[in-house]
Amino acid sequence: MEASAVDHLAPERKKAQFDVQAMKIAWAGSKNAFEVANRMAHIVASDPVFRKDNRTMLGRKELFKNTLKKSAHAWKRINELRLTEEEASMFRIFIDEPGYGDLHWGMFVPAIKGQGTEEQQKKWLPLAYKMQIIGCYAQTELGHGSNVQGLETTATFDPKMDEFVIHSPTLTSSKWWPGGLGKVSTHAVVYARLIIDGKDYGINGFIVQLRSLDDHSPLPGIVVGDIGMKFGNGAYNTMDNGVLQFDHVRIPRNQMLMRVSQVTKEGKYVQSDVPRQLLYGTMVYVRQTIVSDASKALSRAVCIAVRYSCVRRQFGSQDGSPETQVIDYKTQQSRLFPLLASAYAFRFVGQWLKWLYNDVTERLRANDFSTLPEAHACTAGLKSLTTSVTATR
Template sequence: MLSRKELFKNTMRKSAHAWKRINELRLTEEEASILRFYIDQPAFMDLHWTMFIPAIKGQGTEEQQKKWLPLAYKMQIIGCYAQTELGHGSNIQGLETIATFDPKTDEFILHSPTLTSSKWWSGGLGKASTHALVYARLITDGQEWCACLDDHSPLPGITIGDIGMKFGNGAYNSMDNGVLRFDHVHIHRDQMLMRVSQVTREGKYLQQFGSQDGGLETQVIDYKTQQNRLFPLLASAYAYRFVGEWLKWLYTDVTKRLQANDFSTLPEAHACTAGLKSLTTTATADGIEECRKLCGGHDYLCSSGLPELFSVYIPACTYEGDNIVLLLQVARFLMKTISQLGSGIKPVGTTAYMGQVEHLRQCQCDVQRADDWLKPSVLLAAFQVKATRMSIACAQNLSKFSSQEVDSLRSCNKPYLESG
């Protein structure tokens, strides 16, 4: 139950103590690297060792490695990996941060031209890191390339901070995920890691990997895989809104009937409210989780609104009746309706279609083409057939149990039924 500031301080305290012990024991780099996996340390420390240092090893020249690696190994500098932007993650060629080379001064000019070009999510960037490995779009000699730069921070022209609370209390809230923006920040040319690609003193780029074709970037919402997951949820939201209005009408009707001592529609009202409560709250919980995943990494931020939605609506699956128990009450209502079909009592209201049980058990689908599934009457008939056949099958299975076994099943629901 610590505050986020206290969580961060406590994690830093444990990490500092661990590193103090490593130094006291005079462990080799190999021994220390093995021990790091067993230390409860901030996640940004992992990034320092698994992303910042390997990037210098893999992309830095021999001279750059001699300069930076000893400092990084001794934790005299702490590095973070600033690739992801507010508007771009794994699409490196879509990054908006710009590094323009000025041959007159032999410097790169780092700039964040848009809000979405802000470096975002980098672990350790918010508070702890002293250095950042920055991915930017390199502009030199009138052309654009994708390059990796090693940047000192803080410097004039840099805006830096923590992006805020994430989902939950502990976990990633002990990590200072940061935001970073540049306002025409000048850094020397030798700050570019040049083992794989170089910019000469004259501004020429060597070892090109490729450039953008200049076309418009596809928005995430335009991908079919995203739409196939999101649009059914959107359609369901409308359906639940409509059924909610109908449920208000049903409640008003039942209330009027009760005032006239007419209790005939009370069982149906109970079954409908119980079933819809369970259906809609479960769909809402699952839908929030699906929307969270559709948002990529940003879903984890409290500012996305999704963690708040999750915490507010998830309890609805258990309060005012556990959803599984409520569904069992709906099943009980349906089984009673099925049992009365042979006694001459005709079902009414939402189960009136079961009065045509023989027809529904024998009828075949008369859909001829795909467009037929757009007809409400066809969809309604299909649901009626399916519901009737499943209810009958359930009733037949229950008939195989002894009365004592059925009664024991019913007794499981008795406390909930007595509580209303």
């Protein structure tokens, strides 16, 4: 005979001294956002393709294949259900698979939007939106992470051919870690040192095709592959983080992202009035999403810990009554409650950063760059703070 299920959390929930429904809406940001999240969560949870309970039992190859399967199915469902942009974004969040379009939608597309000219956007964005090309963001190198000014990859202009020559001059100049690069991406926004007539003009972005659109094989002069296993089988092993090297790869001049600066056919470097910090605008977008992601990760961990602490009982019984709930021990509360508060704080500051990023974007469209430095500073600092707290606690 099966034992009847007991809801050990019900008494704890009844003790809440605040409106739980109102808190849910506050967490979501608005009533509409809460309703959208509920609908998308139900759709994902009811679809067996998106199951996650077997992830820890899968090997690296199976994890990656499983993620690709989910990505293809998600794209199909988004189109079938005719989801709005907000709904599709929430849909992807609930799928919760590292690697699901992270670099294509999160960095490749925003980089072209922010740094490409109107003509370049008209050419590349429709292809990206329809997934006719799949892009990644090739900035980080083996020898240089976030130190963009230290990048070694070069893009040397050849005025005779009206082309740039993309080259990896050293081992440490190898692009290293970009998600989607190892196996999936056909194109990349590559950051390299612009060299004209022997003079270094600093870092610029270039759209480079990496693989054939016919058979997906690497194009001549390109060495690309997966970097292999990462720590933690259930986490980023679902993603094909890659390594990339260039051996004098030629691209047309118009594949340099030219909103911030341009190179004429004659080899003249022309700097626009747009601040060079805009080159790193994509990173501002990514950092604000990372802060939100840190909030989600911390809130899930704290939720599990708090619930378990309510269910788990240990010691304290002197007369045969139930033992003391672990949550009632002051030492347990002192560890969990500050993290619970931090999860809410990170959530709300993540919402503020999203507002800040959208405000900066609107200002940029009007050629107002006054708030760009603040966005850089806030997103960089809060990314470091929130991820450190989440990872170490």
